[in-house]
Amino acid sequence: MKEEHKQYHKRLMTVALRLVKPTAYFMLLLLAYTLGYLSSPSSSSYPRSPVPSSPTPFINELINLPSQLDQFRVKAHCAVPLPSERVRQTILDRVFNGTSPFDGFPPTYVRPLLQRQRIRGWGSNGAVFEHLIQKVRPRTIIEVGTFLGASAIHMHGLTRKLGLEAQILCLDDFRGWPGFRDRFKDIKMINGDVSLMYQFMQNLFSVNATDSVLPVPFSTGSALEKLCELGVYGDLIEVDAGHDFLSAWSDINRAYRLLRPGGVIFGHDYFTATDNKGVRRAVNLFARIHGLKIKLDGQHWVIDST
Numbered sequence: 001m002k003e004e005h006k007q008y009h010k011r012l013m014t015v016a017l018r019l020v021k022p023t024a025y026f027m028l029l030l031l032a033y034t035l036g037y038l039s040s041p042s043s044s045s046y047p048r049s050p051v052p053s054s055p056t057p058f059i060n061e062l063i064n065l066p067s068q069l070d071q072f073r074v075k076a077h078c079a080v081p082l083p084s085e086r087v088r089q090t091i092l093d094r095v096f097n098g099t100s101p102f103d104g105f106p107p108t109y110v111r112p113l114l115q116r117q118r119i120r121g122w123g124s125n126g127a128v129f130e131h132l133i134q135k136v137r138p139r140t141i142i143e144v145g146t147f148l149g150a151s152a153i154h155m156h157g158l159t160r161k162l163g164l165e166a167q168i169l170c171l172d173d174f175r176g177w178p179g180f181r182d183r184f185k186d187i188k189m190i191n192g193d194v195s196l197m198y199q200f201m202q203n204l205f206s207v208n209a210t211d212s213v214l215p216v217p218f219s220t221g222s223a224l225e226k227l228c229e230l231g232v233y234g235d236l237i238e239v240d241a242g243h244d245f246l247s248a249w250s251d252i253n254r255a256y257r258l259l260r261p262g263g264v265i266f267g268h269d270y271f272t273a274t275d276n277k278g279v280r281r282a283v284n285l286f287a288r289i290h291g292l293k294i295k296l297d298g299q300h301w302v303i304d305s306t
Contacts, residue, residue: 078257079231084139087232088167091214094230102210105201113188113195117206119150128297132264133158138166138235142227142258144220144251145241146170149200149213156209168213169232171223172241174200220247224254233260239267245278252286256303263305270301 082090092098106114133155141159143152152168159166174197188195197217204210216223220241227233237255242248252265259265269279283301287294295302 078228078233081233081260082231084167084235087140087169088214090230090232091169091216094226095216100210101215102201102205105205106198109190110195110198113190114199114202115186117203118148118186118199119153119203120148125150125154126268126298126300128266128300128302129155130158131297132236132266132302133162133164136236136262136264137162137164138263139164140232140234140236140260141166141168142232142234142237142255143168143170144224144237144239144255146172146200146215148196149203151238151240152213153203153207153209156207156212159212166212169216169227169234170200170213171216171218171220171227172197172200173219174215174217220251221254224251224258227258228254233258233263235260235263237263237265239265240269243269243279245282248279248282249286252282256286256290259305261305264302265305266297266300266302268300270296271299 092100129151138159141155143155146152149170152170155166155168159168175194187199197215200215201210204213216226218226234255237259239248239251239255241251248267252267256265267279267283270283271280280301283294283303286292287303292303295304
């Protein structure tokens with residue numbers, strides 16, 4: 001009996017030691033850390049940022065928001081404005097090496113990919129177009145984001161009806177967006193390249209608009225910068241490309257620099273299912289910073305420079 005009792009106590013001590021060892025190691029580690037901290041130079045030797053005790057810094061940030069947004073504004077000065085009658089030839093010379101992109105169109109390998117006419121857009125026939133063209137009577141129209149050219153073709157028809165000799169520049173990379181062919185399966189692809197630009201050009205041919213509408217086939221940001229460099233300004237500018245806040249903000253800021261005095265800038269998706277992506281927020285912020293008034297026409301926002 002005594003032997004069994006001794007064995008029991010021995011096992012109990014073994015278990016206890018196993019439990020105590022990790023605890024002892026932890027205590028030693030904690031003690032070493034504490035001694036090291038206490039032996040370091042006093043905290044007064046190092047300046048520390050004070051912890052704000054009130055919401056004042058946050059309020060100051062809100063008050064200074066306009067000056068902070070200066071970092072996100074586009075400030076480069078554009079070239080001296082070209083006369084309107086020189087706009088088309090300047091684009092042909094500087095973008096297409098002096099030749100028209102419509103010469104010899106369509107190339108043989110593209111012809112089987114095209115439909116005779118495939119015009120599609122969103123809000124492209126809204127009353128706002130006729131209202132603004134009648135009011136501004138533009139000679140140069142810049143469209144930022146064009147897709148298949150529905151809005152451009154509509155504006156071409158309106159300017160011709162009013163007897164205006166207007167040039168319409170369509171800025172788009174003609175790549176669509178990831179997954180757009182899920183909705184537009186009839187837009188063909190060859191070697192990973194969608195045929196949007198070719199179909200856009202074919203659409204212009206179908207309505208005899210090639211003399212007044214030109215593609216500028218680059219991203220909206222780089223195309224707007226190039227127009228700024230060339231001194232190509234618009235009497236009427238439509239912004240309807242990227243719908244997220246950053247894209248809309250960038251396009252609106254860059255496009256506004258190219259607006260001639262007395263001109264109008266406008267865009268779609270102020271009141272649509274996509275407005276929560278950022279278009280409305282970008283328009284509102286831009287107008288607030290520049291002290292401009294936003295007018296509404298259907299689903300479109302309008303900012304008049306006068």
